[in-house]
Amino acid sequence: MSQQLTQIQPMSQPVDIGDEVASFSAEVEAEIDRHLAKYPVMRSAILPLMFIVQRERGYLDAAGVAYLAKRLHLRITDIWEVATFYSMLNTTPVGKYHIQVCKTLSCKIMGEPGITEHICNKLGIRPGETTTEGRFTVSLVECLGSCGTAPMLQIGFDYHENLTREKVDQILDSLP
């Protein structure tokens, strides 16, 4: 499909790139190119590209944001304003395993409080905190679309459903 890539520069200020700009391998660059090819307007690729930068760098750090601004021909502030809007984009470091426990109604009434308590006791942290060695972060998040298999949690992108305390132990103990 023939597509014309348009560079959108919403205002006339120059593109302001920070001192340090992240760089990625040829494979990652190719992956980014594949996403850019989907859209007639480059800026549309901002969310898929942010997930790639986050995967490669752990979170959206200043160098990663500078890379996105450069790649998408946008200003640094254009990137930050999007990054800070969406709850799945991390602008501060999170643990290697980001445990996201669903706290919305169906999970709540099917046992979420006990699951959260169990995880926090096991890891010695409270929701919103990261273990000292940086292995686990625990967050309480809103509905993840797993209400019929509540309670549930997500680690990274993996769904774990119909949870019990025993099942949580198995999941956490089996992580590499």
Place this chain on the structure above:
Amino acid sequence: MFIGAIGCEPLQLARVHLENSHSLEVYRQHGGYESLRKVLTSMSPDDVISEVKKSALRGRGGAGFPTGMKWSFVPKDSPKPKYVVCNADESEPGTFKDRYLMERDPHLLIEGMLIAAYALGAKINYIYTRGEYRYLIDIMDHALEEARTAGLLGEKILGTDFSSEVYTHTGAGAYICGEETALLSSLEGLRGHPRMKPPFPAVSGLYASPTVVNNVETLTAVPDIIRLGGEAYQKLGTEKSGGTKLWSVSGHVNRPGVYELPMGYDDMEKFIMEDCGGMLGGKQLKAVIPGGSSVYIMRADQIIGKDVRMDYEGLVAGGSSVGSGGFIVMDETVDIFESTKNLTEFYKHESCGWCTPCREGTDWLVKVFKRIASGGGRPEDVQLMLDLCDNIEGKSFCPLGDAASWPIQSAIKRFPEDFRKHLVNVNGGPATNV
């Protein structure tokens, strides 16, 4: 978890139990892409829109707008490119039907999108999937590649002159992006703020071009409408609500799951007490939120013995609405003050911050709920909450404000005792503003 049809032959769930139901091979063995072939070889775009109108299919995302009418708003003479965007940003609490449709039958969605694209003349189409559903994006990407290789997607589909491409797109955790104009803002790479309507997306949507945004369940109904004919599809349901509907059931029932029921299924009590296996642990039913968290909560005595018909008109008559079809069933142990507090925290978290009534109002409501929950309730707090809701409902930029108000208003009206008991100062002494 149960997945299947009750009271009708399964349409959208017809293939979900087959082994490798997600594969092109299984889909085609069971009649897959034959509706697309029929459309491309024997129907004009207007014929397709006319069939969808006859089917009385109404948007399954929550608003229930007639799909054929939405399609007919796209201007035919516009020189701009046209887009079909599938709303797979399923985030309404209690709703998980789209997830299983995409997981088990991704080609059904692709076929539905291509039929819509043909009807509207769209060359590029996007599936906007919530970011947490990453595994579904992988499934859809794989299915799209299969379809492309088989000549069902891309240039000259099925050897005809029709060319159209479908791409996946990821959201990143924002409930508001399920609102169609916010979804389009997000797809353009912006913060997910809703836009003023009019102009409606049909006239000026993605990249200011004519765009139709339809829910996954809506688009996956289209191949069956073409196969059966619009009239026959409509007759499976009621006059104003055609066809079948998927209901996500969660909470205190023995058999939660995704149920496909004919529109107008009779009735809600039978559905919960028999089809869903009755109440968990034999407890008493206390309340049901039948359409995802944003609709009015119903008391058990509005359901038991009341013959509430399960379609758009029936649920309104019963005191709520279909919404996204997310049933949250609650037993006698649930404190409706607590459940409403939980949902209000959800709306506060998900308010996009664009307009003042919703941004500030939901924040204030959570503060009041928290104060009451920590023992600082005052008798006038119920009126305070109703006043706050009144200042949000109908006064916000987009429907999220209404969605935040309705659960509170209906809960206070229908479960006043659950609120009243929290308004007695449990700490002793005069209640203070905590």
